[in-house]
Amino acid sequence: MKAKILVLMIFVASAGAAFGETVAIQARASYFHPSDRVFKEVYGGGPSYGAALSIRLWKGFALWAEGDYYQKKGKTTFTQEPTEFRLIPLAGGLRFDFFPSRTSPYLAAGIGYFLSHEKNDMGTVDRKDIGYIVQAGLRIYAGKAVIYDFHGNFSTCKVSSSGVSADLGGIRAGMSVGFVF
Amino acid sequence: MNDLIVNEKNPSHVFAAGSTYTASGEPGPDRPRKASSRAAGYVMNFFKSLDGGATWSTYNLATSADTDGLALAVDPANDNVVYVGGRKDHKAILFKSVNGGSNWTDITGNVSGTVSDITLDPASPLRVYVQTSAGIYRSEDGGASWSKISTRDAKALIINPSAPNEIYAGGTEGVHFSNDRGDSWNDFNSGLTTRNVLGLDMNAGSKILYAATNGGGIFKNSLSALYSLTITAGAGGTTQPVPGTHLYASNAFVSIKALPSAHYQFSGWSEDASGAANPISLIMSGNKSVRADFLRIIYPPRDFAGMKKLNRSLLLAQYHVQLTWQNDANNADITKNRLYVLENGSWTILAELSAEAKEYIHKNVMKDGEYTYALAVVNDAGREGPAATATVK
Numbered sequence: 188m189k190a191k192i193l194v195l196m197i198f199v200a201s202a203g204a205a206f207g208e209t210v211a212i213q214a215r216a217s218y219f220h221p222s223d224r225v226f227k228e229v230y231g232g233g234p235s236y237g238a239a240l241s242i243r244l245w246k247g248f249a250l251w252a253e254g255d256y257y258q259k260k261g262k263t264t265f266t267q268e269p270t271e272f273r274l275i276p277l278a279g280g281l282r283f284d285f286f287p288s289r290t291s292p293y294l295a296a297g298i299g300y301f302l303s304h305e306k307n308d309m310g311t312v313d314r315k316d317i318g319y320i321v322q323a324g325l326r327i328y329a330g331k332a333v334i335y336d337f338h339g340n341f342s343t344c345k346v347s348s349s350g351v352s353a354d355l356g357g358i359r360a361g362m363s364v365g366f367v368f
Numbered sequence: 369m370n371d372l373i374v375n376e377k378n379p380s381h382v383f384a385a386g387s388t389y390t391a392s393g394e395p396g397p398d399r400p401r402k403a404s405s406r407a408a409g410y411v412m413n414f415f416k417s418l419d420g421g422a423t424w425s426t427y428n429l430a431t432s433a434d435t436d437g438l439a440l441a442v443d444p445a446n447d448n449v450v451y452v453g454g455r456k457d458h459k460a461i462l463f464k465s466v467n468g469g470s471n472w473t474d475i476t477g478n479v480s481g482t483v484s485d486i487t488l489d490p491a492s493p494l495r496v497y498v499q500t501s502a503g504i505y506r507s508e509d510g511g512a513s514w515s516k517i518s519t520r521d522a523k524a525l526i527i528n529p530s531a532p533n534e535i536y537a538g539g540t541e542g543v544h545f546s547n548d549r550g551d552s553w554n555d556f557n558s559g560l561t562t563r564n565v566l567g568l569d570m571n572a573g574s575k576i577l578y579a580a581t582n583g584g585g586i587f588k589n590s591l592s593a594l595y596s597l598t599i600t601a602g603a604g605g606t607t608q609p610v611p612g613t614h615l616y617a618s619n620a621f622v623s624i625k626a627l628p629s630a631h632y633q634f635s636g637w638s639e640d641a642s643g644a645a646n647p648i649s650l651i652m653s654g655n656k657s658v659r660a661d662f663l664r665i666i667y668p669p670r671d672f673a674g675m676k677k678l679n680r681s682l683l684l685a686q687y688h689v690q691l692t693w694q695n696d697a698n699n700a701d702i703t704k705n706r707l708y709v710l711e712n713g714s715w716t717i718l719a720e721l722s723a724e725a726k727e728y729i730h731k732n733v734m735k736d737g738e739y740t741y742a743l744a745v746v747n748d749a750g751r752e753g754p755a756a757t758a759t760v761k
């Protein structure tokens with residue numbers, strides 16, 4: 188056990204040493220695939236766009252925040268009437284970069300604040316709900332100012348509305364490009 | 369000799385029907401018909417004289433014995449056209465010649481009973497009436513085919529020369545008459561104390577009908593005491609008697625029946641009758657007119673049923689009731705479907721839909737509510753038919 192802790196401490200101490208930026212700002216594009224059955228039936232997956240900000244804390248740890256924008260039109264389950272949905276998941280948490288180098292894998296976890304809006308013949312609903320998000324990715328530094336980030340995340344945000352329940356989360360995969368300072 | 373006719377247009381032409389006796393089966397001198405003389409040697413004959421009876425030609429009609437010529441009719445416009453009827457072993461036998469008797473055609477067809485009289489319609493000589501002990505038959509094609517128009521036995525029949533559709537028949541049940549060439553009949557027995565009528569004649573000028581009865585004397589009745597009954601029928605049916613103008617004796621009891629066509633129903637009488645009783649009876653106390661009206665039957669939709677369904681997007685949801693049905697193929701002229709919902713014990717129109725609609729979605733219902741619906745079709749006259757109902761829980 189002590190050996191494992193020692194290895195972990197060395198691992199953490201070495202992280203972020205060579206390419207440990209202080210601040211990074213990224214623009215990202217992803218494909219969002221919802222996990223909820225009705226979400227998939229009514230709207231399905233689609234592109235989402237967003238931005239991310241990270242601030243180096245210590246060693247391989249960084250504060251991380253991001254926001255995405257997903258909008259889709261679909262049809263209701265029975266009458267097949269048109270419906271529109273907009274989702275803006277804002278997330279923030281802690282990121283840990285493994286083996287900080289020009290190519291660095293990472294893991295991140297945080298809390299999501301899901302802003303949702305839906306409109307159709309049945310009415311209009313606007314919601315703000317809390318969820319969770321975990322993310323894994325690979326950051327590739329191109330020089331000292333540019334960074335590429337290939338990532339995938341899983342989010343969940345279970346809500347109840349109009350007597351039915353739904354999960355606003357799902358799997359998102361994409362890439363981002365940004366600048367480090 | 370049993371019947372004799374003189375051509376009124378050419379009185380020297382005289383015709384007769386009867387039978388002759390011959391032991392060898394060959395035609396011989398005419399002999400009076402006797403009940404006891406119907407031996408094997410009597411054969412049916414037609415006799416013709418073109419010189420006022422000075423000389424006669426005899427024509428043998430039947431090839432077998434036991435036949436008797438009892439009735440004769442000659443077309444007054446062309447006395448080469450001759451009909452002779454009688455009996456053969458108590459069955460009807462009818463012959464027609466179109467060349468003055470030289471050749472004969474058996475036109476008995478479906479005529480049954482013993483022929484007692486043959487009458488030609490003066491307005492249409494191809495229309496021939498034959499009275500037999502089994503009823504009255506009518507041919508519209510000069511005897512090629514026959515329709516039985518009365519089941520009463522008739523020994524005499526006369527056509528009103530002023531109104532050829534009007535015919536009178538006499539028999540053991542008295543006199544009955546028809547104003548539609550025999551399609552329908554009514555009794556004409558007012559004052560006729562003896563019903564066994566053997567002969568009829570008419571004075572068309574003074575409109576008097578004479579009836580000779582068997583042992584009861586001779587009666588007469590004024591035809592001027594007739595009243596007209598005009599029957600009309602609206603679309604979708606007819607009547608019995610058929611629509612048209614009919615003449616009835618004063619105070620005659622007339623029954624009229626409305627006969628709706630397929631997918632129609634009788635809706636009622638109007639003009640000199642009212643109500644919807646069918647048949648109705650009228651007493652002819654004067655000229656009357658009666659109209660029968662019919663309505664197209666409106667059938668309710670078939671297979672009317674409903675089911676509650678959840679309709680949702682991601683964050684919004686409502687329960688709907690899906691109602692489905694089939695339109696009845698027997699309906700016609702339907703313009704719309706009218707859908708009702710039962711609310712607080714009374715029916716409220718929920719929607720009016722096209723005639724072709726087969727589905728309706730009642731949106732935003734209560735998840736646990738019970739709903740009762742009624743669906744009816746409306747025709748182009750705005751008439752709503754009976755409704756089909758469905759309850760959805």
